[in-house]
Amino acid sequence: MTRLKAASESASAATQYLELDDRKIAYRVVGVGKPLVLFNRFRGVLDTWDPQFIDSLAGHGFQVFTFDYSGLGLSSGDKSYNPPALVKDARQLILGLGLENVAIGGWSLGGIVAQIYLAMFGAEVSHVVLLGTTPPGTLVKPAEQLFYDTAAKPGVDLEQFTTIFFEPADEASRAASRRSLDRIGLRSEDRSPDVDAEWAISQIGHTPRNPAFPSDDVLQALKHTTVPILHLGGDHDIIFPVENWYALNGALPTLHVITYPRAGHGPHHQYPLAAAAQIAAFVQATPLI
Known part of the structure:
Protein backbone atom coordinates (compact mmCIF):
# COMPACT_ATOMS: atom_id res chain seq x y z
CA MET A 1 0.00 0.00 0.00
CA THR A 2 1.32 3.46 -0.82
CA ARG A 3 1.91 6.20 1.72
CA LEU A 4 0.61 9.19 -0.25
CA LYS A 5 0.21 12.43 1.68
CA ALA A 6 -1.93 15.50 1.16
CA ALA A 7 1.02 17.89 1.61
CA SER A 8 4.00 17.66 -0.70
CA GLU A 9 7.17 16.43 0.96
CA SER A 10 9.10 17.13 -2.21
CA ALA A 11 8.04 20.78 -2.39
CA SER A 12 9.31 21.41 1.14
CA ALA A 13 12.32 19.05 1.35
CA ALA A 14 15.45 20.70 2.71
CA THR A 15 18.33 21.31 0.32
CA GLN A 16 21.47 19.55 1.51
CA TYR A 17 25.03 19.69 0.20
CA LEU A 18 27.69 17.09 -0.39
CA GLU A 19 30.99 18.89 0.16
CA LEU A 20 33.74 17.75 -2.21
CA ASP A 21 37.29 19.03 -2.58
CA ASP A 22 36.54 21.26 -5.57
CA ARG A 23 32.78 21.84 -5.41
CA LYS A 24 29.55 21.07 -3.61
CA ILE A 25 26.60 19.14 -4.97
CA ALA A 26 23.11 20.24 -3.91
CA TYR A 27 20.65 17.42 -3.30
CA ARG A 28 17.32 16.64 -1.66
CA VAL A 29 15.92 13.46 -0.15
CA VAL A 30 12.28 12.43 0.10
CA GLY A 31 10.99 9.22 1.67
CA VAL A 32 12.54 6.17 3.27
CA GLY A 33 13.28 2.77 1.82
CA LYS A 34 15.18 1.60 -1.24
CA PRO A 35 17.45 4.35 -2.59
CA LEU A 36 16.50 5.69 -6.03
CA VAL A 37 18.80 8.39 -7.43
CA LEU A 38 17.31 10.46 -10.26
CA PHE A 39 19.48 12.21 -12.88
CA ASN A 40 18.06 15.40 -14.32
CA ARG A 41 17.02 16.40 -17.82
CA PHE A 42 18.37 19.04 -20.18
CA ARG A 43 17.87 22.42 -18.46
CA GLY A 44 16.68 20.52 -15.40
CA VAL A 45 17.39 21.37 -11.77
CA LEU A 46 16.09 20.27 -8.38
CA ASP A 47 12.88 22.22 -8.87
CA THR A 48 11.92 20.96 -12.31
CA TRP A 49 10.76 17.55 -11.06
CA ASP A 50 7.01 17.30 -10.54
CA PRO A 51 6.48 17.02 -6.74
CA GLN A 52 3.59 14.61 -7.18
CA PHE A 53 5.84 12.17 -9.04
CA ILE A 54 8.57 12.38 -6.39
CA ASP A 55 6.08 12.11 -3.52
CA SER A 56 4.39 9.15 -5.18
CA LEU A 57 7.70 7.32 -5.52
CA ALA A 58 8.32 7.95 -1.82
CA GLY A 59 4.84 6.65 -1.10
CA HIS A 60 5.79 3.38 -2.79
CA GLY A 61 8.74 2.82 -0.46
CA PHE A 62 11.61 4.61 -2.21
CA GLN A 63 14.09 7.00 -0.67
CA VAL A 64 14.30 9.40 -3.60
CA PHE A 65 17.43 11.47 -4.20
CA THR A 66 17.46 14.38 -6.65
CA PHE A 67 20.42 16.67 -7.25
CA ASP A 68 21.84 19.52 -9.32
CA TYR A 69 24.74 18.83 -11.66
CA SER A 70 27.96 20.71 -10.95
CA GLY A 71 27.78 24.40 -11.75
CA LEU A 72 24.01 24.28 -12.34
CA GLY A 73 21.17 25.16 -10.01
CA LEU A 74 22.43 25.26 -6.43
CA SER A 75 25.58 23.21 -7.06
CA SER A 76 28.98 24.86 -7.42
CA GLY A 77 31.88 24.05 -9.74
CA ASP A 78 32.31 24.06 -13.49
CA LYS A 79 29.14 23.48 -15.47
CA SER A 80 29.05 21.00 -18.31
CA TYR A 81 26.64 18.85 -20.26
CA ASN A 82 29.40 16.44 -21.19
CA PRO A 83 27.88 13.10 -20.08
CA PRO A 84 31.06 11.74 -18.42
CA ALA A 85 31.17 14.85 -16.19
CA LEU A 86 27.55 14.24 -15.20
CA VAL A 87 28.32 10.59 -14.48
CA LYS A 88 31.11 11.81 -12.18
CA ASP A 89 28.61 13.95 -10.26
CA ALA A 90 26.21 11.04 -9.83
CA ARG A 91 29.00 8.65 -8.87
CA GLN A 92 30.44 10.98 -6.25
CA LEU A 93 27.00 11.64 -4.79
CA ILE A 94 26.18 7.94 -4.50
CA LEU A 95 29.55 7.10 -2.96
CA GLY A 96 29.60 10.20 -0.79
CA LEU A 97 26.22 9.37 0.72
CA GLY A 98 27.17 5.73 1.18
CA LEU A 99 24.24 4.40 -0.85
CA GLU A 100 24.13 0.68 -1.55
CA ASN A 101 21.83 -1.58 -3.59
CA VAL A 102 20.85 1.58 -5.41
CA ALA A 103 18.44 2.02 -8.29
CA ILE A 104 19.17 4.86 -10.69
CA GLY A 105 16.86 6.77 -12.97
CA GLY A 106 17.38 9.41 -15.62
CA TRP A 107 15.12 11.73 -17.58
CA SER A 108 16.12 12.81 -21.11
CA LEU A 109 19.80 13.83 -20.89
CA GLY A 110 19.80 12.18 -17.48
CA GLY A 111 18.73 8.93 -19.13
CA ILE A 112 21.86 9.05 -21.28
CA VAL A 113 23.88 9.60 -18.10
CA ALA A 114 22.13 6.64 -16.45
CA GLN A 115 23.00 4.35 -19.37
CA ILE A 116 26.66 5.35 -19.22
CA TYR A 117 26.59 4.85 -15.46
CA LEU A 118 25.20 1.35 -15.98
CA ALA A 119 27.92 0.55 -18.51
CA MET A 120 30.64 1.71 -16.10
CA THR A 133 15.35 9.30 -23.28
CA THR A 134 17.21 7.83 -26.24
CA PRO A 135 19.12 4.61 -26.71
CA PRO A 136 22.67 4.74 -28.07
CA GLY A 137 23.33 4.24 -31.75
CA THR A 138 21.66 5.09 -35.02
CA LEU A 139 18.00 6.06 -34.68
CA VAL A 140 15.06 4.87 -36.75
CA LYS A 141 13.24 8.11 -35.93
CA PRO A 142 15.21 11.30 -35.15
CA ALA A 143 14.08 14.31 -33.14
CA GLU A 144 11.84 17.07 -34.45
CA GLN A 145 13.23 20.54 -35.06
CA LEU A 146 10.38 21.84 -32.90
CA PHE A 147 12.18 20.70 -29.76
CA TYR A 148 15.34 22.68 -30.49
CA ASP A 149 13.42 25.80 -31.45
CA THR A 150 11.29 25.63 -28.31
CA ALA A 151 14.00 24.55 -25.84
CA ALA A 152 16.22 27.46 -26.90
CA LYS A 153 13.73 30.03 -25.59
CA PRO A 154 14.67 31.52 -22.19
CA GLY A 155 12.47 31.07 -19.17
CA VAL A 156 9.57 28.67 -18.81
CA ASP A 157 5.96 29.40 -19.69
CA LEU A 158 2.97 27.11 -20.02
CA GLU A 159 3.00 26.97 -23.82
CA GLN A 160 6.69 26.08 -23.95
CA PHE A 161 6.27 23.52 -21.15
CA THR A 162 3.32 21.92 -22.92
CA THR A 163 5.00 21.81 -26.33
CA ILE A 164 8.11 20.05 -25.04
CA PHE A 165 6.77 17.72 -22.35
CA PHE A 166 3.14 17.00 -23.26
CA GLU A 167 0.93 16.54 -26.33
CA PRO A 168 -0.40 19.98 -27.32
CA ALA A 169 -2.94 18.49 -29.74
CA ASP A 170 -4.75 16.70 -26.89
CA GLU A 171 -6.98 18.65 -24.49
CA ALA A 172 -6.43 16.23 -21.59
CA SER A 173 -2.67 16.43 -22.03
CA ARG A 174 -2.79 20.23 -22.05
CA ALA A 175 -4.79 20.17 -18.82
CA ALA A 176 -2.27 17.79 -17.27
CA SER A 177 0.49 20.21 -18.29
CA ARG A 178 -1.18 23.06 -16.41
CA ARG A 179 -1.54 20.92 -13.30
CA SER A 180 2.08 19.75 -13.45
CA LEU A 181 3.46 23.26 -13.90
CA ASP A 182 1.34 24.45 -10.98
CA ARG A 183 2.75 21.68 -8.79
CA ILE A 184 6.29 22.52 -9.83
CA GLY A 185 5.64 26.08 -8.69
CA LEU A 186 4.54 25.02 -5.18
CA ARG A 187 7.95 25.60 -3.64
CA SER A 188 8.31 29.26 -2.71
CA GLU A 189 11.70 29.33 -0.95
CA ASP A 190 15.17 27.94 -1.59
CA ARG A 191 14.39 27.25 -5.23
CA SER A 192 17.12 26.06 -7.55
CA PRO A 193 17.91 28.68 -10.23
CA ASP A 194 17.00 27.97 -13.84
CA VAL A 195 19.68 26.84 -16.28
CA ASP A 196 20.59 29.53 -18.80
CA ALA A 197 18.84 28.62 -22.06
CA GLU A 198 21.46 30.12 -24.39
CA TRP A 199 24.29 28.23 -22.71
CA ALA A 200 22.27 25.00 -22.59
CA ILE A 201 21.30 24.95 -26.28
CA SER A 202 24.89 25.75 -27.25
CA GLN A 203 25.93 22.49 -25.60
CA ILE A 204 23.67 20.26 -27.71
CA GLY A 205 23.37 22.23 -30.93
CA HIS A 206 20.37 23.74 -32.68
CA THR A 207 19.33 20.85 -34.93
CA PRO A 208 18.62 17.12 -34.54
CA ARG A 209 21.48 14.65 -34.65
CA ASN A 210 21.49 10.98 -35.59
CA PRO A 211 22.72 9.29 -33.54
CA ALA A 212 21.87 11.54 -30.61
CA PHE A 213 23.98 9.33 -28.35
CA PRO A 214 26.86 7.79 -30.32
CA SER A 215 28.32 5.10 -28.08
CA ASP A 216 28.80 1.54 -29.27
CA ASP A 217 30.36 0.67 -25.90
CA VAL A 218 27.18 1.59 -24.06
CA LEU A 219 25.00 -0.21 -26.60
CA GLN A 220 27.06 -3.35 -26.12
CA ALA A 221 26.73 -2.97 -22.36
CA LEU A 222 22.95 -2.77 -22.68
CA LYS A 223 22.99 -5.90 -24.82
CA HIS A 224 24.88 -7.89 -22.21
CA THR A 225 23.75 -6.49 -18.86
CA THR A 226 21.80 -8.50 -16.30
CA VAL A 227 20.45 -5.32 -14.67
CA PRO A 228 16.70 -4.80 -15.30
CA ILE A 229 15.97 -1.67 -17.36
CA LEU A 230 12.62 0.11 -17.66
CA HIS A 231 11.87 2.86 -20.17
CA LEU A 232 8.79 5.05 -19.72
CA GLY A 233 7.96 7.15 -22.76
CA GLY A 234 5.21 9.14 -24.41
CA ASP A 235 3.76 8.17 -27.78
CA HIS A 236 4.76 11.56 -29.25
CA ASP A 237 8.14 12.55 -27.79
CA ILE A 238 9.50 15.32 -30.02
CA ILE A 239 13.14 14.94 -28.92
CA PHE A 240 13.57 11.23 -28.14
CA PRO A 241 10.88 9.22 -29.97
CA VAL A 242 9.93 6.02 -28.20
CA GLU A 243 10.04 4.18 -31.55
CA ASN A 244 13.81 3.96 -31.14
CA TRP A 245 13.42 1.70 -28.12
CA TYR A 246 10.97 -0.56 -29.92
CA ALA A 247 13.47 -0.87 -32.76
CA LEU A 248 15.77 -2.62 -30.29
CA ASN A 249 13.14 -5.21 -29.40
CA GLY A 250 14.89 -8.54 -28.93
CA ALA A 251 18.35 -7.00 -28.74
CA LEU A 252 18.28 -5.80 -25.13
CA PRO A 253 17.66 -8.77 -22.82
CA THR A 254 16.48 -6.87 -19.72
CA LEU A 255 14.54 -3.99 -21.29
CA HIS A 256 10.92 -3.28 -20.33
CA VAL A 257 9.09 -0.58 -22.33
CA ILE A 258 5.93 1.27 -21.28
CA THR A 259 4.42 3.91 -23.57
CA TYR A 260 1.78 6.37 -22.42
CA PRO A 261 -0.94 7.56 -24.83
CA ARG A 262 -1.29 11.18 -25.95
CA ALA A 263 1.90 12.08 -24.09
CA GLY A 264 5.20 13.76 -24.86
CA HIS A 265 8.69 14.09 -23.41
CA GLY A 266 7.51 14.15 -19.77
CA PRO A 267 5.19 11.15 -19.39
CA HIS A 268 5.88 10.87 -15.66
CA HIS A 269 4.63 14.45 -15.25
CA GLN A 270 1.44 13.74 -17.18
CA TYR A 271 0.87 10.42 -15.40
CA PRO A 272 2.77 10.86 -12.10
CA LEU A 273 0.77 8.36 -10.06
CA ALA A 274 0.80 5.65 -12.73
CA ALA A 275 4.49 6.16 -13.47
CA ALA A 276 5.46 5.88 -9.80
CA ALA A 277 3.32 2.76 -9.33
CA GLN A 278 4.77 1.10 -12.44
CA ILE A 279 8.34 1.92 -11.40
CA ALA A 280 7.66 0.41 -7.99
CA ALA A 281 6.14 -2.73 -9.51
CA PHE A 282 9.09 -3.04 -11.89
CA VAL A 283 11.66 -2.83 -9.08
CA GLN A 284 9.76 -5.22 -6.85
CA ALA A 285 9.18 -7.82 -9.57
CA THR A 286 12.50 -7.85 -11.45
CA PRO A 287 15.46 -9.16 -9.47
CA LEU A 288 18.84 -9.39 -11.16
CA ILE A 289 19.06 -12.23 -13.67
Missing part, protein backbone atom coordinates in the same frame (compact mmCIF):
# COMPACT_ATOMS: atom_id res chain seq x y z
CA PHE A 121 29.30 0.65 -12.69
CA GLY A 122 26.60 -1.89 -13.44
CA ALA A 123 27.73 -4.25 -10.69
CA GLU A 124 26.67 -1.64 -8.12
CA VAL A 125 23.24 -0.89 -9.62
CA SER A 126 20.10 -2.95 -8.97
CA HIS A 127 17.75 -1.33 -11.51
CA VAL A 128 17.74 1.41 -14.14
CA VAL A 129 14.68 3.55 -14.85
CA LEU A 130 14.80 5.62 -18.05
CA LEU A 131 12.32 8.44 -18.63
CA GLY A 132 11.82 9.94 -22.08
Whole structure:
Protein backbone atom coordinates (compact mmCIF):
# COMPACT_ATOMS: atom_id res chain seq x y z
CA MET A 1 0.00 0.00 0.00
CA THR A 2 1.32 3.46 -0.82
CA ARG A 3 1.91 6.20 1.72
CA LEU A 4 0.61 9.19 -0.25
CA LYS A 5 0.21 12.43 1.68
CA ALA A 6 -1.93 15.50 1.16
CA ALA A 7 1.02 17.89 1.61
CA SER A 8 4.00 17.66 -0.70
CA GLU A 9 7.17 16.43 0.96
CA SER A 10 9.10 17.13 -2.21
CA ALA A 11 8.04 20.78 -2.39
CA SER A 12 9.31 21.41 1.14
CA ALA A 13 12.32 19.05 1.35
CA ALA A 14 15.45 20.70 2.71
CA THR A 15 18.33 21.31 0.32
CA GLN A 16 21.47 19.55 1.51
CA TYR A 17 25.03 19.69 0.20
CA LEU A 18 27.69 17.09 -0.39
CA GLU A 19 30.99 18.89 0.16
CA LEU A 20 33.74 17.75 -2.21
CA ASP A 21 37.29 19.03 -2.58
CA ASP A 22 36.54 21.26 -5.57
CA ARG A 23 32.78 21.84 -5.41
CA LYS A 24 29.55 21.07 -3.61
CA ILE A 25 26.60 19.14 -4.97
CA ALA A 26 23.11 20.24 -3.91
CA TYR A 27 20.65 17.42 -3.30
CA ARG A 28 17.32 16.64 -1.66
CA VAL A 29 15.92 13.46 -0.15
CA VAL A 30 12.28 12.43 0.10
CA GLY A 31 10.99 9.22 1.67
CA VAL A 32 12.54 6.17 3.27
CA GLY A 33 13.28 2.77 1.82
CA LYS A 34 15.18 1.60 -1.24
CA PRO A 35 17.45 4.35 -2.59
CA LEU A 36 16.50 5.69 -6.03
CA VAL A 37 18.80 8.39 -7.43
CA LEU A 38 17.31 10.46 -10.26
CA PHE A 39 19.48 12.21 -12.88
CA ASN A 40 18.06 15.40 -14.32
CA ARG A 41 17.02 16.40 -17.82
CA PHE A 42 18.37 19.04 -20.18
CA ARG A 43 17.87 22.42 -18.46
CA GLY A 44 16.68 20.52 -15.40
CA VAL A 45 17.39 21.37 -11.77
CA LEU A 46 16.09 20.27 -8.38
CA ASP A 47 12.88 22.22 -8.87
CA THR A 48 11.92 20.96 -12.31
CA TRP A 49 10.76 17.55 -11.06
CA ASP A 50 7.01 17.30 -10.54
CA PRO A 51 6.48 17.02 -6.74
CA GLN A 52 3.59 14.61 -7.18
CA PHE A 53 5.84 12.17 -9.04
CA ILE A 54 8.57 12.38 -6.39
CA ASP A 55 6.08 12.11 -3.52
CA SER A 56 4.39 9.15 -5.18
CA LEU A 57 7.70 7.32 -5.52
CA ALA A 58 8.32 7.95 -1.82
CA GLY A 59 4.84 6.65 -1.10
CA HIS A 60 5.79 3.38 -2.79
CA GLY A 61 8.74 2.82 -0.46
CA PHE A 62 11.61 4.61 -2.21
CA GLN A 63 14.09 7.00 -0.67
CA VAL A 64 14.30 9.40 -3.60
CA PHE A 65 17.43 11.47 -4.20
CA THR A 66 17.46 14.38 -6.65
CA PHE A 67 20.42 16.67 -7.25
CA ASP A 68 21.84 19.52 -9.32
CA TYR A 69 24.74 18.83 -11.66
CA SER A 70 27.96 20.71 -10.95
CA GLY A 71 27.78 24.40 -11.75
CA LEU A 72 24.01 24.28 -12.34
CA GLY A 73 21.17 25.16 -10.01
CA LEU A 74 22.43 25.26 -6.43
CA SER A 75 25.58 23.21 -7.06
CA SER A 76 28.98 24.86 -7.42
CA GLY A 77 31.88 24.05 -9.74
CA ASP A 78 32.31 24.06 -13.49
CA LYS A 79 29.14 23.48 -15.47
CA SER A 80 29.05 21.00 -18.31
CA TYR A 81 26.64 18.85 -20.26
CA ASN A 82 29.40 16.44 -21.19
CA PRO A 83 27.88 13.10 -20.08
CA PRO A 84 31.06 11.74 -18.42
CA ALA A 85 31.17 14.85 -16.19
CA LEU A 86 27.55 14.24 -15.20
CA VAL A 87 28.32 10.59 -14.48
CA LYS A 88 31.11 11.81 -12.18
CA ASP A 89 28.61 13.95 -10.26
CA ALA A 90 26.21 11.04 -9.83
CA ARG A 91 29.00 8.65 -8.87
CA GLN A 92 30.44 10.98 -6.25
CA LEU A 93 27.00 11.64 -4.79
CA ILE A 94 26.18 7.94 -4.50
CA LEU A 95 29.55 7.10 -2.96
CA GLY A 96 29.60 10.20 -0.79
CA LEU A 97 26.22 9.37 0.72
CA GLY A 98 27.17 5.73 1.18
CA LEU A 99 24.24 4.40 -0.85
CA GLU A 100 24.13 0.68 -1.55
CA ASN A 101 21.83 -1.58 -3.59
CA VAL A 102 20.85 1.58 -5.41
CA ALA A 103 18.44 2.02 -8.29
CA ILE A 104 19.17 4.86 -10.69
CA GLY A 105 16.86 6.77 -12.97
CA GLY A 106 17.38 9.41 -15.62
CA TRP A 107 15.12 11.73 -17.58
CA SER A 108 16.12 12.81 -21.11
CA LEU A 109 19.80 13.83 -20.89
CA GLY A 110 19.80 12.18 -17.48
CA GLY A 111 18.73 8.93 -19.13
CA ILE A 112 21.86 9.05 -21.28
CA VAL A 113 23.88 9.60 -18.10
CA ALA A 114 22.13 6.64 -16.45
CA GLN A 115 23.00 4.35 -19.37
CA ILE A 116 26.66 5.35 -19.22
CA TYR A 117 26.59 4.85 -15.46
CA LEU A 118 25.20 1.35 -15.98
CA ALA A 119 27.92 0.55 -18.51
CA MET A 120 30.64 1.71 -16.10
CA PHE A 121 29.30 0.65 -12.69
CA GLY A 122 26.60 -1.89 -13.44
CA ALA A 123 27.73 -4.25 -10.69
CA GLU A 124 26.67 -1.64 -8.12
CA VAL A 125 23.24 -0.89 -9.62
CA SER A 126 20.10 -2.95 -8.97
CA HIS A 127 17.75 -1.33 -11.51
CA VAL A 128 17.74 1.41 -14.14
CA VAL A 129 14.68 3.55 -14.85
CA LEU A 130 14.80 5.62 -18.05
CA LEU A 131 12.32 8.44 -18.63
CA GLY A 132 11.82 9.94 -22.08
CA THR A 133 15.35 9.30 -23.28
CA THR A 134 17.21 7.83 -26.24
CA PRO A 135 19.12 4.61 -26.71
CA PRO A 136 22.67 4.74 -28.07
CA GLY A 137 23.33 4.24 -31.75
CA THR A 138 21.66 5.09 -35.02
CA LEU A 139 18.00 6.06 -34.68
CA VAL A 140 15.06 4.87 -36.75
CA LYS A 141 13.24 8.11 -35.93
CA PRO A 142 15.21 11.30 -35.15
CA ALA A 143 14.08 14.31 -33.14
CA GLU A 144 11.84 17.07 -34.45
CA GLN A 145 13.23 20.54 -35.06
CA LEU A 146 10.38 21.84 -32.90
CA PHE A 147 12.18 20.70 -29.76
CA TYR A 148 15.34 22.68 -30.49
CA ASP A 149 13.42 25.80 -31.45
CA THR A 150 11.29 25.63 -28.31
CA ALA A 151 14.00 24.55 -25.84
CA ALA A 152 16.22 27.46 -26.90
CA LYS A 153 13.73 30.03 -25.59
CA PRO A 154 14.67 31.52 -22.19
CA GLY A 155 12.47 31.07 -19.17
CA VAL A 156 9.57 28.67 -18.81
CA ASP A 157 5.96 29.40 -19.69
CA LEU A 158 2.97 27.11 -20.02
CA GLU A 159 3.00 26.97 -23.82
CA GLN A 160 6.69 26.08 -23.95
CA PHE A 161 6.27 23.52 -21.15
CA THR A 162 3.32 21.92 -22.92
CA THR A 163 5.00 21.81 -26.33
CA ILE A 164 8.11 20.05 -25.04
CA PHE A 165 6.77 17.72 -22.35
CA PHE A 166 3.14 17.00 -23.26
CA GLU A 167 0.93 16.54 -26.33
CA PRO A 168 -0.40 19.98 -27.32
CA ALA A 169 -2.94 18.49 -29.74
CA ASP A 170 -4.75 16.70 -26.89
CA GLU A 171 -6.98 18.65 -24.49
CA ALA A 172 -6.43 16.23 -21.59
CA SER A 173 -2.67 16.43 -22.03
CA ARG A 174 -2.79 20.23 -22.05
CA ALA A 175 -4.79 20.17 -18.82
CA ALA A 176 -2.27 17.79 -17.27
CA SER A 177 0.49 20.21 -18.29
CA ARG A 178 -1.18 23.06 -16.41
CA ARG A 179 -1.54 20.92 -13.30
CA SER A 180 2.08 19.75 -13.45
CA LEU A 181 3.46 23.26 -13.90
CA ASP A 182 1.34 24.45 -10.98
CA ARG A 183 2.75 21.68 -8.79
CA ILE A 184 6.29 22.52 -9.83
CA GLY A 185 5.64 26.08 -8.69
CA LEU A 186 4.54 25.02 -5.18
CA ARG A 187 7.95 25.60 -3.64
CA SER A 188 8.31 29.26 -2.71
CA GLU A 189 11.70 29.33 -0.95
CA ASP A 190 15.17 27.94 -1.59
CA ARG A 191 14.39 27.25 -5.23
CA SER A 192 17.12 26.06 -7.55
CA PRO A 193 17.91 28.68 -10.23
CA ASP A 194 17.00 27.97 -13.84
CA VAL A 195 19.68 26.84 -16.28
CA ASP A 196 20.59 29.53 -18.80
CA ALA A 197 18.84 28.62 -22.06
CA GLU A 198 21.46 30.12 -24.39
CA TRP A 199 24.29 28.23 -22.71
CA ALA A 200 22.27 25.00 -22.59
CA ILE A 201 21.30 24.95 -26.28
CA SER A 202 24.89 25.75 -27.25
CA GLN A 203 25.93 22.49 -25.60
CA ILE A 204 23.67 20.26 -27.71
CA GLY A 205 23.37 22.23 -30.93
CA HIS A 206 20.37 23.74 -32.68
CA THR A 207 19.33 20.85 -34.93
CA PRO A 208 18.62 17.12 -34.54
CA ARG A 209 21.48 14.65 -34.65
CA ASN A 210 21.49 10.98 -35.59
CA PRO A 211 22.72 9.29 -33.54
CA ALA A 212 21.87 11.54 -30.61
CA PHE A 213 23.98 9.33 -28.35
CA PRO A 214 26.86 7.79 -30.32
CA SER A 215 28.32 5.10 -28.08
CA ASP A 216 28.80 1.54 -29.27
CA ASP A 217 30.36 0.67 -25.90
CA VAL A 218 27.18 1.59 -24.06
CA LEU A 219 25.00 -0.21 -26.60
CA GLN A 220 27.06 -3.35 -26.12
CA ALA A 221 26.73 -2.97 -22.36
CA LEU A 222 22.95 -2.77 -22.68
CA LYS A 223 22.99 -5.90 -24.82
CA HIS A 224 24.88 -7.89 -22.21
CA THR A 225 23.75 -6.49 -18.86
CA THR A 226 21.80 -8.50 -16.30
CA VAL A 227 20.45 -5.32 -14.67
CA PRO A 228 16.70 -4.80 -15.30
CA ILE A 229 15.97 -1.67 -17.36
CA LEU A 230 12.62 0.11 -17.66
CA HIS A 231 11.87 2.86 -20.17
CA LEU A 232 8.79 5.05 -19.72
CA GLY A 233 7.96 7.15 -22.76
CA GLY A 234 5.21 9.14 -24.41
CA ASP A 235 3.76 8.17 -27.78
CA HIS A 236 4.76 11.56 -29.25
CA ASP A 237 8.14 12.55 -27.79
CA ILE A 238 9.50 15.32 -30.02
CA ILE A 239 13.14 14.94 -28.92
CA PHE A 240 13.57 11.23 -28.14
CA PRO A 241 10.88 9.22 -29.97
CA VAL A 242 9.93 6.02 -28.20
CA GLU A 243 10.04 4.18 -31.55
CA ASN A 244 13.81 3.96 -31.14
CA TRP A 245 13.42 1.70 -28.12
CA TYR A 246 10.97 -0.56 -29.92
CA ALA A 247 13.47 -0.87 -32.76
CA LEU A 248 15.77 -2.62 -30.29
CA ASN A 249 13.14 -5.21 -29.40
CA GLY A 250 14.89 -8.54 -28.93
CA ALA A 251 18.35 -7.00 -28.74
CA LEU A 252 18.28 -5.80 -25.13
CA PRO A 253 17.66 -8.77 -22.82
CA THR A 254 16.48 -6.87 -19.72
CA LEU A 255 14.54 -3.99 -21.29
CA HIS A 256 10.92 -3.28 -20.33
CA VAL A 257 9.09 -0.58 -22.33
CA ILE A 258 5.93 1.27 -21.28
CA THR A 259 4.42 3.91 -23.57
CA TYR A 260 1.78 6.37 -22.42
CA PRO A 261 -0.94 7.56 -24.83
CA ARG A 262 -1.29 11.18 -25.95
CA ALA A 263 1.90 12.08 -24.09
CA GLY A 264 5.20 13.76 -24.86
CA HIS A 265 8.69 14.09 -23.41
CA GLY A 266 7.51 14.15 -19.77
CA PRO A 267 5.19 11.15 -19.39
CA HIS A 268 5.88 10.87 -15.66
CA HIS A 269 4.63 14.45 -15.25
CA GLN A 270 1.44 13.74 -17.18
CA TYR A 271 0.87 10.42 -15.40
CA PRO A 272 2.77 10.86 -12.10
CA LEU A 273 0.77 8.36 -10.06
CA ALA A 274 0.80 5.65 -12.73
CA ALA A 275 4.49 6.16 -13.47
CA ALA A 276 5.46 5.88 -9.80
CA ALA A 277 3.32 2.76 -9.33
CA GLN A 278 4.77 1.10 -12.44
CA ILE A 279 8.34 1.92 -11.40
CA ALA A 280 7.66 0.41 -7.99
CA ALA A 281 6.14 -2.73 -9.51
CA PHE A 282 9.09 -3.04 -11.89
CA VAL A 283 11.66 -2.83 -9.08
CA GLN A 284 9.76 -5.22 -6.85
CA ALA A 285 9.18 -7.82 -9.57
CA THR A 286 12.50 -7.85 -11.45
CA PRO A 287 15.46 -9.16 -9.47
CA LEU A 288 18.84 -9.39 -11.16
CA ILE A 289 19.06 -12.23 -13.67
